[in-house]
Amino acid sequence: xxxxxxxxxxxxxxxxxxxxxxxxxxxxxxxxxxxxxxxxxxxxxxxxxxxxxxxxxxxxxxxxxxxxxxxxxxxxxxxxxxxxxxxxxxxxxxxxxxxxxxxxxxxxxxxxxxxxxxxxxxxxxxxxxxxxxxxxxxxxxxxxxxxxxxxxxxxxxxxxxxxxxxxxxxxxxxxxxxxxxxxxxxxxxxxxxxxxxxxxxxxxxxxxxxxxxxxxxxxxxxxxxx
Numbered sequence: 451x452x453x454x455x456x457x458x459x460x461x462x463x464x465x466x467x468x469x470x471x472x473x474x475x476x477x478x479x480x481x482x483x484x485x486x487x488x489x490x491x492x493x494x495x496x497x498x499x500x501x502x503x504x505x506x507x508x509x510x511x512x513x514x515x516x517x518x519x520x521x522x523x524x525x526x527x528x529x530x531x532x533x534x535x536x537x538x539x540x541x542x543x544x545x546x547x548x549x550x551x552x553x554x555x556x557x558x559x560x561x562x563x564x565x566x567x568x569x570x571x572x573x574x575x576x577x578x579x580x581x582x583x584x585x586x587x588x589x590x591x592x593x594x595x596x597x598x599x600x601x602x603x604x605x606x607x608x609x610x611x612x613x614x615x616x617x618x619x620x621x622x623x624x625x626x627x628x629x630x631x632x633x634x635x636x637x638x639x640x641x642x643x644x645x646x647x648x649x650x651x652x653x654x655x656x657x658x659x660x661x662x663x664x665x666x667x668x669x670x671x672x673x674x675x676x
Contacts, residue, residue: 451545453571453593453629453651456488456522460650462641462671463490463524465633466512467503468605468655477664478512484665485672487521490633490653491544495529498553499603503528506535506542513543522546524651526575526633528602529553533564540568548573548596548631551585559591573631577602578610582619590625594651599644600634605655609635614647621648642674 464486469477478489491509496502509523516523522545527535532549539547547570554561558574565572575596576585582597589595597620599613613632621630631651632644644652654671661667 451522453546454627456545457629457650458487460645460652460675461488462486462668462675463488463651463653464658464668465490465492465605465653465655467492468659470659471504471508474508475512475515477659478515480664481658481668482516482519482521484668486668487519488651489516489521489523490655491523491525493525493527493529493535494603495531497530498550499528501603506538506544509539509544510542517543524548524573526573526596526602526653533561536565536568536570540570544570546571546573546593548575548594550574550602551576551580551588558588562591575602575633578613578616582616582623586620586623589628592628594629594631595620595624596631596633597649598634599632599636602634606660607635609637609640614643617644617647617649636671638670638674641671645675 494501494503524546525544527549562572571593573594574592600607630649632649633653636654637657658667
């Protein structure tokens with residue numbers, strides 16, 4: 451399976467990082483029933499980003515549940531050594547991995563090939579302070595480019611409005627077939643602007659899991675893109 455098969459024009463990806471982990475399986479099931487099919491799974495190593503987040507063991511607990519419904523798991527590696535995680539993520543059931551340009555640099559394409567050997571779709575993320583012009587020369591080796599609209603690490607941050615121009619630049623200058631993903635601070639107030647700027651993969655954490663009614667929160671975000 452590939453992103454071209456997973457994306458239904460545009461996908462709102464619930465970010466598991468913002469979930470209630472005491473009810474993780476239940477919340478994933480609720481969102482699957484609401485129509486979610488791509489789930490975003492963040493991994494932080496305590497070095498590239500300050501927090502140490504959940505890892506492959508947690509992913510393995512929800513992967514069969516998501517895959518039974520034809521869903522996909524999109525892993526965002528906020529880590530210094532992304533290759534170190536590929537084996538464990540493959541075993542745990544990840545479908546796509548995205549690592550950061552800031553740690554990969556000139557080795558981005560080689561790391562992408564390591565991921566593809568394991569059967570992953572592959573994305574390249576970049577932080578708000580990284581120039582789009584530095585990332586675009588590597589874009590043809592990837593399935594998606596992840597434009598961060600916050601500084602990675604913590605859920606619940608506010609969307610950076612300057613990201614909209616960066617999203618447009620990525621959308622307009624990327625190679626054909628490369629998807630544009632946005633992560634950070636997505637809400638009912640800005641999701642349409644993010645989509646109109648060119649994103650077809652939009653990650654939402656607190657805007658879904660921070661609400662009492664998860665299905666309603668997810669469906670509202672989807673409806674705003676209709």
